[in-house]
Amino acid sequence: MRVIVLWALVIVLCYSLQTSLLSFINVNGFSANLMLLMTVSIAIMRGHRFGVFFGFIVGLLQDLTSGNFFGLATFSYMTIALLFGNFSSNLFREQALLPVISAVPALALHYLITIVFLFLLGFPIDLVNFIRNDFWPPAIMQVILAWPMHRIVYLLCEYSKENFNLF
Amino acid sequence: MNKKGNQDKHNGKKIIALIFVFISVFCSVFFASRGRFATPNADNTAMTILSPFQRVFAWVGNQITFVRNTVDEMSQIHEQNKLLRDEVEILRAQNLNASEYASENQRLRNLLGYKQSALQFDLVAASVIGRESATWSSIIIINRGTLDGVANNMPVVTELGLVGHVMESNFNTAKVQLLIDPRSAVGTLVQRPESRVAGIVEGNNKNPNHPRMVNIPKDSDVLVNDMIVTSGFGGVYPKGLIVGKIVAIHNEEGGLLKYAEIETAVNFQKLEDVAVIVASREAPPAPIQAPPQTPGTETNPYETMEKLQDTQQKIIDAHQEVLNNQQQQLEQARQDAGLNTQTPAQKNYYDDSQNNYTQEDYYDDGQNNYTQEDYYDDSQNNYSNENYDDSQENY
Known part of the structure; x- marks a missing residue:
């Protein structure tokens, strides 16, 4: 129970940080996505199953609180966790560089899923302008924050593993 | 399995x-x-859980934003301050330049005014570009030389008065020995008409700002505040250039002569623009001025001339009319007397009287043939039938 509370607390803190503090650092409304970074790190370190589960939780949290299209973040995070969890099964999962390298593709995939959904829902998107102007600032933020987030997730996983024999 | x-x-x-x-x-x-x-319930639950954390982070974010904005403003103020300081420096430099240009403009205007007033001189304007560092000499360097027509021993002046003469001329520069140089000697005289005492102005080592006018006889009429001008003796300096004014008069040690301390008209410490007299000639005669008229009775000489001419023309016209009347009366008298012949004198007279006299003709006739009085006498004589033969003979 304690480890669940600990994880929940970390998730809530990170999400609060993402939606409050980091939102001040934005370019055209696009800012860093800590939930995505956590999901990717979890997926890389603990595989696609736990990754999908984690993505479902944080996505659901985001969908419930953001007021955006419900299920969109959930579906996106789950998909990303599934993909990165499967792709990283043959790699040394505790490499610190892996989440950093994965940060930009993960973000691109997240935006791709979002754009596809928006397109299917009938919302026009200026894709060229988005790629040219809006994508790169948050991508750079993701790269910068990828390693610290990975360290947090890594320490949390180690703590859970050592003390509660979790994972 | x-x-x-x-x-x-x-x-x-x-x-x-x-x-x-x-x-x-x-x-x-x-x-x-x-x-x-x-999912309204789930939304509410999630927001209830999240809101305290979000509030805390939002507060932190607001504080950070406030700090960031403050830092931004401070940096902007610092940057603005830097820009304003730069602008102030630029404006100060521009102001200094403008003042310099204004000063130069004023000096050149004065010099131009002098050049236009001193028509007897051909002047070449020059700027002072250097001074000799030696303290015992007073020499300046100007930016005109032989290429500009400057030659040795040419006088150098400003609009205020004499500066010195060209000591050495190069291609595009020249050295000017100032009036206050101890080696300088300028033939001068007192400008006051009652005095006109001649002397030599030379530099004074003891008081460089006050050169001395020497060789003044002790009993000569020289007073303090007398203006000193060049005498023209020696051929270097033209006559009439202002040198300065006497501020003090002292007796020479020998007792026969005295000397005067002169305050130069030119301030040699502020000498920036000068003019070299490359050629000089006699001053042109002053334009003819109308004589002074009594206040309150001033008249325009041109109007007076026109009035005079009109009056003369009226006199001539009146005289012509009188002649015509006389001719008519004479014709009438002749017809009454039954005379048809005319004497040569009468014929000439009639011819003349029929002509339209102008002022010049009238006077020419008067000079060559007869005066106005003679003319009247003749006409009166001819008018009398009794004296007709006599008048014919007299004529």
Whole structure:
């Protein structure tokens, strides 16, 4: 129970940080996505199953609180966790560089899923302008924050593993 | 084998569950976007849990934003201050330049005014570009030389008065020995008409700012505040250039002569622009001025001339009219007397009287043939029939 509370607390803190503090650092409304970074790190370190589960939780949290299209973040995070969890099964999962390298593709995939959904829902998107102007600032933020987030997730996983024999 | 089968079965269930979740979430997106799926309770719960944390982070974010804005403003103020300082420096430099240009403009205007007033001189304007560093000499360097027509021993002046003379001329520069140089000697005289005492102005080592006018006889009429001008003796300096004014008069040690201390008209400490007299000639005569008229009775000489001419023309016209009347009366008298012949004098007279006299003709006739009085006498004589023969003979 304690480890669940600990994880929940970390998730809530990170999400609060993402939606409050980091939102001040934005370019055209696009800012860093800590939930995505956590999901990717979890997926890389603990595989696609736990990754999908984690993505479902944080996505659901985001969908419930953001007021955006419900299920969109959930579906996106789950998909990303599934993909990165499967792709990283043959790699040394505790490499610190892996989440950093994965940060930009993960973000691109997240935006791709979002754009596809928006397109299917009938919302026009200026894709060229988005790629040219809006994508790169948050991508750079993701790269910068990828390693610290990975360290947090890594320490949390180690703590859970050592003390509660979790994972 | 059985265990492996159970694991595969278990994995299969997981995959099916996963696919189910994916499809559910996928569908929920579309349902939610159409407003057919909503989770208000879950939303409230999540927001209730999240809001305290978000509030804390938002407060932190606001504080950070405040600090960042403050730092931004401070940096902007610092940057603005820097820009304003730069601008102030630029404006100060421009102001200094403008003042310099204004000063130069004023000096050149004065010099130009002097050049236009001193028509007897051909002047070449020059700027002082250097001074000799030696303290015992007073020499300046100007930016004009032989290429500009400057030659040795040419006088150098400003609009205020004499500066010195060209000591050495090069291609585009020249050295000017100032009036206050101890080696300088200028033939001068007192400008006051009653005095006109001559002397030599030379530099004074003891008081460089006050050169001395020497060789003044002790009993000569020289007073303090007398203006000193060049005498023209010696051929270097033209006559009449202002040198300065006497500020003090002292007796020479010998007792026969005295000397005067002169305050130069030119301030040699502020010498920037000068003019070299490259040629000089006699001053042109002053334009003829009308004599002074009594106040309150001033008249315009041109109007007076026109009035005079009009009056003369009226006199001539009146005289012509008198002549015409006389001729008519004479004709009438002749017809009454039954005379048809005319003497040569009468004929000339009639011819003359019939002519339209101008002022010049009138006077010419008067000079050559007869005066106005003679003319009247003749006409009166001819008018009398009794004296007709006499007048014919007299004529």
